[in-house]
Amino acid sequence: MRLMSIGMGLVLVSSTALWAQTPNLSVRGLGSTQPSVQNVSKSPGWRVYRFWKDGIEYLQVNDIAGQVHMAFGTVNGLFIVLPMGVDAAQVSTPAVPLNAPVTGREVVYQDAQATVTAGVSNTGQTVWTLTPATGATHAASRAVSANNTCDPNDCGINRVQ
Secondary structure, three states, X not given: OHHHHHHHHHHHHHHHHHHHHOOOOOOOOOOOOOOXXXXXXXXXXXXXXXXXXXXXXXXXXXXXXXXXXXXXXXXXXXXXXXXXXXXXXXXXXXXXXXXXOEEEEEEEEEOOOEEEEEEEEOOOOEEEEEEEOOOOOOHHHHOOOOOOEOOHHHOOOOOEO
């Protein structure tokens, strides 16, 4: 019984140490016009809010009036655009690039995982570009051979198997 108590204590201490390493952010407020987390934007014209859940970083971009423009999750150089915001269909990622010409690009957010830039299409629509930070590339993007084929077990959705 004493050995079991010691083991449970080690598990509790270990899980507490892991919890302490997690950023003090949550997904509470994701999607709202004024989330209760700090604005981390590099641009005065935009508000960027950062959230964490289960090791995934989520970012939401609002304009200065509070309207949600887009949000996405990222980990290890991969991006998933969330179906929220007025510009959700205007987000370019390495896996799903948009083919619209964009001018006037500005960096709105940058950290160790990603860079977010905003630009304007020829129709006046805001277009967002998400790029992974150097070194934050997922193994699937490195698994592509010279003839654009890859191992089907480690292949991105836009690759020939």
